Amino acid sequence: MILPSLFFLSSLLLTNIVSAIYVEEAFISDWQLESIGPYECILGNADHELLIVLSDYDSKTLVSFVNETSGDLLFRQQLDFKAEDAMMANDGSQYVLKDSFGKFFAFDGSSGFPLQDNMTNYQFASTCTPDLSNVRMTENSLKVIDGESQLELFHADLPDSFRSIEFLKTDYIGTLRVLYSTTDAKYVFHSFVNGELQYEWYRDESINNITAHTFIDLPDAVLETISQELSAERKFSNIWEAYLFRAVSDWTRIKKLLKENHYSPGKILTKLMKFDSNISSDKLDVKFGLAKYLVVATSQGRIAALDLKNGNEVWKFDSGLQEILLLEWSAEEKEFLAFAKDGSYSFYSVNNASQPVLRETGSLYDGKINSLSQLNFNEYFVKFETGHKRIISLGNDASNSTVKTFVTDHDSNGVHGYITEEDGNLKNTWQITVEQDEEIVAFSGRESTSVVTLGHALGNRTVLYKYLYPNLASYAVLNVNTGYLYINLIDTVSGELLHTQFHDDKVDGGLPINILFGEYWFSYSYFSTEPIPEQKLVVVELYESLEANQRVSNSSANYNPLQGVHKPQILSKSYFFPEVIRRMAISATKFGITSKAIILELENGQITYISKDILSARRVAESEMTNDDKKQFMAIPYVSTIPINDHFIITHSRSMLVGNNAQLVSIPTNLESTSIVCDIGFDVFCSKISPSGQFDIMSPSFEKGKLLATIIGLVVLCYFLRPSVEASKLKKLWLARD
Numbered sequence: 001m002i003l004p005s006l007f008f009l010s011s012l013l014l015t016n017i018v019s020a021i022y023v024e025e026a027f028i029s030d031w032q033l034e035s036i037g038p039y040e041c042i043l044g045n046a047d048h049e050l051l052i053v054l055s056d057y058d059s060k061t062l063v064s065f066v067n068e069t070s071g072d073l074l075f076r077q078q079l080d081f082k083a084e085d086a087m088m089a090n091d092g093s094q095y096v097l098k099d100s101f102g103k104f105f106a107f108d109g110s111s112g113f114p115l116q117d118n119m120t121n122y123q124f125a126s127t128c129t130p131d132l133s134n135v136r137m138t139e140n141s142l143k144v145i146d147g148e149s150q151l152e153l154f155h156a157d158l159p160d161s162f163r164s165i166e167f168l169k170t171d172y173i174g175t176l177r178v179l180y181s182t183t184d185a186k187y188v189f190h191s192f193v194n195g196e197l198q199y200e201w202y203r204d205e206s207i208n209n210i211t212a213h214t215f216i217d218l219p220d221a222v223l224e225t226i227s228q229e230l231s232a233e234r235k236f237s238n239i240w241e242a243y244l245f246r247a248v249s250d251w252t253r254i255k256k257l258l259k260e261n262h263y264s265p266g267k268i269l270t271k272l273m274k275f276d277s278n279i280s281s282d283k284l285d286v287k288f289g290l291a292k293y294l295v296v297a298t299s300q301g302r303i304a305a306l307d308l309k310n311g312n313e314v315w316k317f318d319s320g321l322q323e324i325l326l327l328e329w330s331a332e333e334k335e336f337l338a339f340a341k342d343g344s345y346s347f348y349s350v351n352n353a354s355q356p357v358l359r360e361t362g363s364l365y366d367g368k369i370n371s372l373s374q375l376n377f378n379e380y381f382v383k384f385e386t387g388h389k390r391i392i393s394l395g396n397d398a399s400n401s402t403v404k405t406f407v408t409d410h411d412s413n414g415v416h417g418y419i420t421e422e423d424g425n426l427k428n429t430w431q432i433t434v435e436q437d438e439e440i441v442a443f444s445g446r447e448s449t450s451v452v453t454l455g456h457a458l459g460n461r462t463v464l465y466k467y468l469y470p471n472l473a474s475y476a477v478l479n480v481n482t483g484y485l486y487i488n489l490i491d492t493v494s495g496e497l498l499h500t501q502f503h504d505d506k507v508d509g510g511l512p513i514n515i516l517f518g519e520y521w522f523s524y525s526y527f528s529t530e531p532i533p534e535q536k537l538v539v540v541e542l543y544e545s546l547e548a549n550q551r552v553s554n555s556s557a558n559y560n561p562l563q564g565v566h567k568p569q570i571l572s573k574s575y576f577f578p579e580v581i582r583r584m585a586i587s588a589t590k591f592g593i594t595s596k597a598i599i600l601e602l603e604n605g606q607i608t609y610i611s612k613d614i615l616s617a618r619r620v621a622e623s624e625m626t627n628d629d630k631k632q633f634m635a636i637p638y639v640s641t642i643p644i645n646d647h648f649i650i651t652h653s654r655s656m657l658v659g660n661n662a663q664l665v666s667i668p669t670n671l672e673s674t675s676i677v678c679d680i681g682f683d684v685f686c687s688k689i690s691p692s693g694q695f696d697i698m699s700p701s702f703e704k705g706k707l708l709a710t711i712i713g714l715v716v717l718c719y720f721l722r723p724s725v726e727a728s729k730l731k732k733l734w735l736a737r738d
């Protein structure tokens with residue numbers, strides 16, 4: 001009996017906290033959809049059995065190498081120009097691309113390395129368009145004919161969805177290699193030898209260049225029944241009736257359980273002991289909120305649902321909408337909204353996460369839309385291309401909103417504050433405009449998260465209170481002439497400037513500048529060119545007071561933001577970062593208890609994350625730290641550089657191409673420790689992170705059966721040992737009396 005308990009203890013000790021995805025989980029809990037996009041030109045390298053595909057990526061050319069026998073994507077290369085035309089030369093050992101200025105560039109045909117050839121007087125003949133002179137197309141078949149006799153040599157069958165031939169090579173004797181596209185964005189390859197099909201494959205290129213996305217939670221059947229029962233209980237006016245209802249429904253459940261186990265208590269007990277392994281992983285995923293669909297809209301107007309666990313396509317359809325700007329899922333209504341640039345929109349209802357059904361369509365008839373964002377449940381803030389802005393209500397209970405809402409909007413020239421009016425129009429309340437050669441390069445409103453703690457406990461058991469006023473936004477203004485970067489913090493209700501700081505280290509406006517606003521802090525990144533080129537990451541933390549234990553706000557009082565609020569006190573620290581940061585996001589968890597992490601997409605296509613405790617404005621040099629300071633939670637001395645830790649690169653060795661319009665997002669799961677991170681753009685990538693370790697997840701080696709058996713064993717042992725303990729006690733008493 002002691003053995004199992006020892007085993008249990010040791011296994012508990014061995015499961016140390018895991019704070020990053022390690023090798024065993026790499027490529028299992030994360031996935032990527034690698035795309036090529038619509039094929040512009042296909043070159044064949046028969047010697048190496050390669051197809052070289054040119055496509056568009058961020059208005060430049062992407063060169064993809066595809067294995068001709070299997071259709072696998074071998075590697076992709078992003079060029080820094082747009083190729084207008086291409087030619088395969090020297091029997092496929094090299095290919096030549098022509099840019100829009102008529103300049104030629106040569107590359108190696110199997111590795112894609114640029115070749116240093118003198119290309120001034122080059123004889124260029126495009127090989128992009130397939131030679132179809134001796135090919136006849138009839139309905140559902142393609143015939144290769146003899147040039148002289150006009151007789152059919154052999155033929156290949158084509159499907160109904162056939163669109164056009166993209167690539168074709170034949171020797172007019174018996175071999176044919178053909179790649180055609182279909183209307184549902186598939187590229188199908190067939191290879192015929194002596195008129196017989198030798199091999200075939202297809203690549204699905206329907207999901208890429210994503211313009212909008214949303215997440216759907218799969219319904220948990222158990223929770224649904226419970227919530228139905230609870231709402232039924234609430235309908236009773238008499239508490240005893242409600243109690244009777246609950247007793248009856250619980251009794252029915254017990255009866256069902258007994259019946260399922262053929263009225264055998266032993267069976268129920270054994271089931272209880274090992275039920276963890278019996279529940280299928282799908283059910284657990286639903287319970288833990290890991291079962292979600294990522295619904296994406298592509299630039300072609302296609303809407304598809306991807307399983308967040310593995311990236312598999314669940315359903316897909318053509319919406320017929322052009323340039324979808326917004327997808328929004330409503331869990332209450334079980335429907336999602338797709339909104340297109342031309343003002344037309346559609347509601348699709350989704351039952352049990354199955355194929356959506358079109359419920360309603362409509363249009364705004366107000367001209368083209370620039371951007372659209374959700375304000376409240378079914379209210380949207382719309383900016384038209386004409387510059388007009390309006391609040392619209394869509395959906396079932398589209399009604400006049402009675403609540404006045406403050407809306408903050410920005411463009412590159414200024415920040416504007418509005419208040420909504422009854423008819424959906426907006427009244428300008430304040431505005432901030434920037435100078436002639438200045439530009440707003442980044443903007444972020446404070447995220448609305450649940451507040452878990454009001455302050456930070458310091459090492460000497462005093463508290464530093466966080467500044468938690470919700471109506472805040474920060475933005476970055478760049479002076480394009482001087483390279484000065486100004487960072488401002490404003491109150492979004494009154495437009496009051498609360499704090500400003502600036503950097504005169506010649507900021508590079510050509511590289512990304514990001515800003516993020518968390519609970520009581522904001523962080524921004526920029527690339528400075530003086531004194532030496534460096535990526536900088538700055539954090540600004542807002543406190544009620546920098547004096548410990550001093551609280552300015554009063555939680556029992558109501559504040560009117562229109563009458564002004566007290567200003568925050570600021571701590572700020574600047575760090576160097578070894579890589580150029582392209583995008584940033586804050587990790588989201590269900591209750592916000594887990595330490596926040598800052599997720600960073602780097603210029604090299606990798607995604608990593610760092611804990612907010614590392615990116616802290618309260619870090620001081622070790623020599624300045626008192627003994628009390630060192631007792632603080634996660635007290636780390638200040639070091640000017642935040643290093644990149646390989647364990648925190650969540651993309652591993654993947655090569656990611658997400659493009660300029662990608663979105664880096666983080667969404668919560670039902671497990672407080674775990675957050676899902678997705679980068680959605682040209683490619684799609686998703687993974688899970690646990691910034692504070694997986695504190696709410698049992699290790700797979702945790703054996704409930706053994707634990708229960710040990711407890712039962714110990715109870716039995718106590719039962720047998722008790723009489724002998726009592727007897728020895730008695731003997732001792734007798735001895736004492738002697």
Ligand SMILES: *[C@@H]1O[C@H](CO)[C@@H](O)[C@H](O)[C@H]1NC(C)=O
Nearest residue numbers: 048049067068069070071074
């Ligand atoms: C292409 O795929 C085939 C079949 O899977 C494989 O045998 C071959 O080695 C691959 N070629 C390359 C260059 O990867």
Ligand SMILES: *[C@@H]1O[C@H](CO)[C@@H](O)[C@H](O)[C@H]1NC(C)=O
Nearest residue numbers: 393398399400401422423424
């Ligand atoms: C909103 O209310 C105003 C005035 O109360 C009314 O004129 C207008 O028609 C209403 N709009 C809608 C969409 O109900």
Ligand SMILES: *[C@@H]1O[C@H](CO)[C@@H](O)[C@H](O)[C@H]1NC(C)=O
Nearest residue numbers: 458459460462547548628629
């Ligand atoms: C506690 O520590 C903070 C910061 O280290 C300091 O400002 C404060 O005075 C200390 N309070 C006490 C009571 O020692």
